[in-house]
Amino acid sequence: MTTQSTLPRSSSQASNAPTGSLSSLPPRKLKPLSAVSDSQRSASPSPSKLRPPTRPSLGGNNLPNSSMRSVSGTTTPNGTDKSLRRSVSIAAFPQPPKSSGRLSMASISSSTSHAPSTARSTPDITKSGTIKPRKQTRLSSATIASNRSSKAVSLLDHGSDGKTVLNSAVSRDSEGQFSTSSPPHSRSSSAQGSYSTSATTFDDTEETEQDSKDALGAGKKGARPKEAKGNVIVSVRVRPDNGASENSRAEGEWMVDGRRSLISFRGKESYDYLYDNVFTAHDNNSKVYDSSAKRLVRRVMEGYHGTVFAYGMTGTGKTFSMQGTASSPGVIPLAITDIFSYIRETPHREFLLRVSYLEIYNEKIHDLLSASSAGATGPNAPPQEEIKLREDSKRGVYATPLKEEIVQSPTQLLRVIARGDHARRTGSTQFNARSSRSHAVVQIVVESRERVPNGNSTQDKRSAVGPGGVRVSTLSLIDLAGSERAAENKERRTEGAHINKSLLTLGTVIARLSESKEKSVNAADKEGKHLPYRDSKLTRLLQPALSGNSLVSILCTIQIGASGSAAPANTHTNETLNTLKFAARAKNNIVSHAKRAEEAYGGNGDGGSRVLLERYRMEIQTLRAQLETQSKTQAENDMKMEEERMEKEAEARHEEQMLEMQLARTALKERIEHLNRLILSSKSTGVNSHGGTAAFDRLSTMSGMNDTRTRSLYSSSSQSTLGANSLRRTVSQQSLHSTDPGSAYQFRRSSMVPDEDDDTVGEFGDGNASLQMQVTALQADLADKNRYISTLERRLLQARRSSHSRMSMGLSQLKNGDDGDMMALLREKDMEISELRIQLDDKDRMLTALRSAARQRDVAQMTIDIPGQDKRTIGHQTSGSNASSLASPLSATSPVNTLSLASISEREVNPHRRSVDEVSRMLDEMIQDRVEQGHLNKNSRRSLLFASNTGNQPDPISPKPPAISVPDLRTSIIEVPEDV
Numbered sequence: 001m002t003t004q005s006t007l008p009r010s011s012s013q014a015s016n017a018p019t020g021s022l023s024s025l026p027p028r029k030l031k032p033l034s035a036v037s038d039s040q041r042s043a044s045p046s047p048s049k050l051r052p053p054t055r056p057s058l059g060g061n062n063l064p065n066s067s068m069r070s071v072s073g074t075t076t077p078n079g080t081d082k083s084l085r086r087s088v089s090i091a092a093f094p095q096p097p098k099s100s101g102r103l104s105m106a107s108i109s110s111s112t113s114h115a116p117s118t119a120r121s122t123p124d125i126t127k128s129g130t131i132k133p134r135k136q137t138r139l140s141s142a143t144i145a146s147n148r149s150s151k152a153v154s155l156l157d158h159g160s161d162g163k164t165v166l167n168s169a170v171s172r173d174s175e176g177q178f179s180t181s182s183p184p185h186s187r188s189s190s191a192q193g194s195y196s197t198s199a200t201t202f203d204d205t206e207e208t209e210q211d212s213k214d215a216l217g218a219g220k221k222g223a224r225p226k227e228a229k230g231n232v233i234v235s236v237r238v239r240p241d242n243g244a245s246e247n248s249r250a251e252g253e254w255m256v257d258g259r260r261s262l263i264s265f266r267g268k269e270s271y272d273y274l275y276d277n278v279f280t281a282h283d284n285n286s287k288v289y290d291s292s293a294k295r296l297v298r299r300v301m302e303g304y305h306g307t308v309f310a311y312g313m314t315g316t317g318k319t320f321s322m323q324g325t326a327s328s329p330g331v332i333p334l335a336i337t338d339i340f341s342y343i344r345e346t347p348h349r350e351f352l353l354r355v356s357y358l359e360i361y362n363e364k365i366h367d368l369l370s371a372s373s374a375g376a377t378g379p380n381a382p383p384q385e386e387i388k389l390r391e392d393s394k395r396g397v398y399a400t401p402l403k404e405e406i407v408q409s410p411t412q413l414l415r416v417i418a419r420g421d422h423a424r425r426t427g428s429t430q431f432n433a434r435s436s437r438s439h440a441v442v443q444i445v446v447e448s449r450e451r452v453p454n455g456n457s458t459q460d461k462r463s464a465v466g467p468g469g470v471r472v473s474t475l476s477l478i479d480l481a482g483s484e485r486a487a488e489n490k491e492r493r494t495e496g497a498h499i500n501k502s503l504l505t506l507g508t509v510i511a512r513l514s515e516s517k518e519k520s521v522n523a524a525d526k527e528g529k530h531l532p533y534r535d536s537k538l539t540r541l542l543q544p545a546l547s548g549n550s551l552v553s554i555l556c557t558i559q560i561g562a563s564g565s566a567a568p569a570n571t572h573t574n575e576t577l578n579t580l581k582f583a584a585r586a587k588n589n590i591v592s593h594a595k596r597a598e599e600a601y602g603g604n605g606d607g608g609s610r611v612l613l614e615r616y617r618m619e620i621q622t623l624r625a626q627l628e629t630q631s632k633t634q635a636e637n638d639m640k641m642e643e644e645r646m647e648k649e650a651e652a653r654h655e656e657q658m659l660e661m662q663l664a665r666t667a668l669k670e671r672i673e674h675l676n677r678l679i680l681s682s683k684s685t686g687v688n689s690h691g692g693t694a695a696f697d698r699l700s701t702m703s704g705m706n707d708t709r710t711r712s713l714y715s716s717s718s719q720s721t722l723g724a725n726s727l728r729r730t731v732s733q734q735s736l737h738s739t740d741p742g743s744a745y746q747f748r749r750s751s752m753v754p755d756e757d758d759d760t761v762g763e764f765g766d767g768n769a770s771l772q773m774q775v776t777a778l779q780a781d782l783a784d785k786n787r788y789i790s791t792l793e794r795r796l797l798q799a800r801r802s803s804h805s806r807m808s809m810g811l812s813q814l815k816n817g818d819d820g821d822m823m824a825l826l827r828e829k830d831m832e833i834s835e836l837r838i839q840l841d842d843k844d845r846m847l848t849a850l851r852s853a854a855r856q857r858d859v860a861q862m863t864i865d866i867p868g869q870d871k872r873t874i875g876h877q878t879s880g881s882n883a884s885s886l887a888s889p890l891s892a893t894s895p896v897n898t899l900s901l902a903s904i905s906e907r908e909v910n911p912h913r914r915s916v917d918e919v920s921r922m923l924d925e926m927i928q929d930r931v932e933q934g935h936l937n938k939n940s941r942r943s944l945l946f947a948s949n950t951g952n953q954p955d956p957i958s959p960k961p962p963a964i965s966v967p968d969l970r971t972s973i974i975e976v977p978e979d980v
């Protein structure tokens, strides 16, 4: 939207310098039209730009200056204060500064030798305000006065000065034509790079709104609304006649007075035409635009519909005026520049522009922006969908389907239009080498909406819109095909026929508009039903503009000389006069009641739905909502994924913890098993294999009663625990169960001790077996412990690895509690291991000691001379079954022990008391060490039972002390679990 226009600047200043000397211009005032009311205008005697009624008595150069507005109320020659051309007032159009000097008809007469003697006659004025030519007197002062008065300020005060024109500007060229050079209009560049002229730089938006209100008020009184007067502007442009020669000289004499917007013809009949603007051959496109269209374009940007169209004979400069050239841009590019300048200067509104471009060729509508129009005109060109005209209460008459392009910069818009121009049909005619063979219509739709002032909204700036709706207005820029005489070429003839027919219809419609005005009371007339709009596509398309819904600017182009024209001079003159008449009729008959377009709101029926700005806003809202929903969904998905990820992590962590716990549990189980085994091993030293807890308890009780008996029991049960299922043990078990527990003596006598004689032998043999069995048990314990230690070490290793891997995975989310638990577990394990190691060491030492004792015992026994078998030996042999039964399990576990036991069992043991004592002493010392170190009573769950050394105290149960005393066995440890 802020793209700078690349349009070239006009060089009009240099080219349009007046040739004559100029009177000093008054300082220009940019004054809104509304500043001068009608009454003021009437009362104000000066300045006036209009010459007074042309009466001889009024001739002279010293006419009081009066403005156009004051003229509108001036008294006509017949004394009536009446505006004869009500429709020519264009209050809404550019109002250049007022000038003091005014041109009188008399002054023209006096200053130009060829001036018609208009002062001598008074023309007839028709009701419509057109000039009715009359012989001898073609120019009526009253007509001129009325025309000028009705034109109001805007028509004649484009910086012109009557005196100036009078004194210097009006000249007669070599061909007898009057030409009036316009003063150099000041075309300056605004800060934004837009063009502006002194005539159009003031802003009269408020004035127009006020005018609208006034118009409503006036309408109530039956008066014509003021706005209706000023919304139509008719200009005539004279094309330079470069190749003029005597042959091509037009019939009659012409006078073109640009300052007074006057064109006079003096031929067989005389005519004087006054328009809103008359542009001489010296006026360039820039001036034409500034005076005839600039204001209208601004109004369109403010919300009014506007139509500019060029009408004229072929080759007279319609296309030149509308499109212009690279060095002299025409109305269309200059309008585009102004559109974007306006947008830039109006930050409180936002705009959307869309453009369409169509042509009416041979009464068919073609879309000049469609793909088929763009490139292809050959036989392979895609057939274009027929475009029809439709009517809508809100949109008026419109073509459909028609491509509309949204444009965002002047360059883009110019490119689109250039594309359409390229697709437009042109052809060579006898009047124009590149004649437009169609009517071309550029439509620029302007949508605008109020923005919320900065800071009043927390919303995004772009989405912040004001409370109002969208205002939609249309600028139609139309380059009509030129009317022409019948051509020789058939194609041209056909085209010409269509062109002429449509132009004729246009003329007819405009001519009948005056009738329509008079019959406006009729509803049907109001709608223009009696007008032949439908007779041609052109009039149908122009219907909204012609029927008053739009501001209208008509640019009629003429060529006074007939140079370059194949037509005879008189024919050419007639065509020119026809154009001038058309312009005069348009000026008089078209009445515009253009009002600012209503604001449309989203979803407000068809009108609302067509408003792209609103549709886009709604679409943006919808998309924003979708985006928000998607963002929410995305966020939810992200959250879900994050939750899932965390769940997975937690699961993995949980699994890991479970594994660790399982490992720990397994380790603990193994330990428990091991401890159980240990307990069983311990029990095995005091309890028989059949779970003789009761017996053990009983024996414990007995031990309290008699140490000797306890010792004997211990030896016996120890054997059985170690797996020596001796017959004797079985028997003793049976005895234990069968015998009255109270009868301890009986028990002892019958079951534990076979007979007195065997006691010693049995005790001795039992003691040997116990040693071996303890060795075996300790070896088993050792193996168990080793296994357990290795298991624990393995678990520990695994746990550490797991911990390391978790740390390396960056799972720092473990709570301190977890780490703490794990560390505590590890510490516990370490402690267990170290404890077990200590126990293992103890066992090792104990084992070593036992082995050493066993070895010494064996050596001692080997050295004993066995003279014969004593009772003990016999007793022992008697209990050979017991010994052999002992050997059997031991051999399976320890070959060394088996050997030792075998050697013991095989030999007749003749105890050598000294050797035994030594062994016993060693064991005593070792166990004493254990006791002192406190390792043995460490576990609170266990009770330590020490078989006290009873010495030689008599055993009530076993009155005979064993022949072989084994003191070390008395101090053997029995670990009894509390829960057993």
Ligand SMILES: Nc1ncnc2c1ncn2[C@@H]1O[C@H](COP(=O)(O)OP(=O)(O)OP(=O)(O)O)[C@@H](O)[C@H]1O
Pocket: 238, 239, 240, 281, 312, 313, 314, 315, 316, 317, 318, 319, 320, 321, 429, 432, 434, 435, 436, 437, 480, 481, 482, 483, 557
């Ligand atoms: N005011 C002007 N100044 C200089 N050259 C002009 C002017 N008006 C017209 N011409 C030239 O006259 C020729 C015909 O003009 P143009 O094509 O605009 O006429 P037209 O009215 O559009 O004709 P048609 O109706 O056949 O299309 C062009 O070469 C153009 O440059």
